[in-house]
Amino acid sequence: MIHYEHFILDNGLEVYVHEDHSTAMAAVNILYNVGSRDEEENRTGFAHLFEHLMFGGSKHIPSYDEPLQKVGGENNAFTSPDITNYYITLPSVNLETAFWLESDRMLSLSFDPKVLEVQQKVVVEEFKQRYLNQPYGDVWLKLRPLAYTTHPYRWATIGKEISHIEEATLEDVKHFFYKYYLPNNAILVVAGDVTVPQVKALAEKWFGNIPAGPKYVRNLPQEPLQTASRFLETEAKVPLNALYKAYHMPGRFEDNYYTADLMCDILGRGKSARLYQKLLKERKLFANINAYNTASIDPGLIVIQGNLNANVSLEEADAAVKEILQELVETKLAEEELSKVKNQAESTLAFSEVELLNRAMNLAYAANAGNPELVNYEAEKIQAIQTEDVQQQAQNILKETNCSTMYYRALA
Structure with a gap:
């Protein structure tokens, strides 16, 4: 607190x-x-x-x-x-x-x-x-x-x-x-x-004596709902082929943000996450892979990114990622798996508040979003999330029509 x-x-x-x-x-x-x-x-x-x-x-x-x-x-x-x-x-x-x-x-x-x-x-x-x-x-x-x-x-x-x-x-x-x-x-x-x-x-x-200026009223063009998948292929002299998949998700202070964030953790936070376990450790398709979100105030992105092993094609790796995402969309989440990522999220939150400067920054960020009390609600919001909430967000977010995919090919 x-x-x-x-x-x-x-x-x-x-x-x-x-x-x-x-x-x-x-x-x-x-x-x-x-x-x-x-x-x-x-x-x-x-x-x-x-x-x-x-x-x-x-x-x-x-x-x-x-x-x-x-x-x-x-x-x-x-x-x-x-x-x-x-x-x-x-x-x-x-x-x-x-x-x-x-x-x-x-x-x-x-x-x-x-x-x-x-x-x-x-x-x-x-x-x-x-x-x-x-x-x-x-x-x-x-x-x-x-x-x-x-x-x-x-x-x-x-x-x-x-x-x-x-x-x-x-x-x-x-x-x-x-x-x-x-x-x-x-x-x-x-x-x-x-x-x-x-x-x-x-x-x-x-x-106190610094003069105020005209009030800045932000009026940004809002991103329309993405209704079709997007694809880009690029190439450069890089060590390995790389795959990037970006999905639109709620903004940092919207109601479903924490649910989407936990869903992202289930997929790609650390070595116990699904993408790492199934595609790197078991199938050995990737040299590294993770998932994270941009945590932006306006609707942001969940990004899945990974560098492929040398003998794996981008098409094969992409298909394998889609399989993992579809499992989360279709199959009920186990309570134990949700509890694990909840505990990780709360632990990160608690450690972030140990540092005085982090507390100051978090308070400023929430106040700028319109409600400083948001910094004190986060743990409560995280604990309130249920398995069906995560599956609902997976169904809403992890759709191909909501996805922008980039293949980054390594030049020989």
Whole structure:
């Protein structure tokens, strides 16, 4: 259970405080309600580019990392299709340093053309290294637009193409900043050895005078129901043939999300899962295989992926995967198998809440979705799932008409 208190500044900044006096540390997490799904189709990769730019100096602080390191702090950030998240951990006695740093870059970046140029080069190099020059690196550049035809999840967080990053102008950057990097489009969570009055005073002091901007109302094109199977074949110099199958599933905070997630675990979580046991261990078709879900706020994907053994054809492997999925659709699930994945899910949940920073992040993520209490309902929702619920989700999701399949052939 994550206990918290909540208040909102006059400029719209939502603040959550989670007190934990068993530690001498504090975590400061600020989530901006912008991800790659909010980008324009001809200007993708901006949310991720901004993650880099936010460390390039702000109005009164030319170097972000140096003052934080002097007080024993650490920081990082990540971008997803749904959010951009920045976080700091530091000794709680130095809490105000985190407020000073985060408020200054919310107030205004330096907008130094040299910083933009440097970070563009960094992101372009990341694009090349991680997505273009690495075996299987371009999978999501191909699989997303296969699975999504309309929703902006159809491009990867890094962007659709390098030119979108290379051609970004300072005016483009300023427009993006002043649309999304606003106190009324952010959630601040402060956790650890802190008090509510202390956080209120610091929030008012450092964030209270930052002006709000126009309220961002998200109005994204929704993905239509997939009614026919999709297929793509590609090839590259990779070690082994690989199979990818993507199925649309409910969004992260929808009612059936946890059921679909457990169904995914039954198929592909760990060495006791069905796909591993039957297709890798018994039939030796795959060198590795797993299943996972994208856990996105809007309807996401369950992805089954595996690298084939050298003497196995993609057609044979695909047919074998379909057999395993059909068993789950047609045959009643044993209580013992469901209990196992429930216990795994609850264990993961419990371990995630050991870390102070994870608690802060989880609280911010749920609050951004509209209900911070969601973080405290998860175990209850997981335990309430019955075997027939899982089979129902298997029947709804694991249909060929809901599937996008990609064959990734290894060039000789």
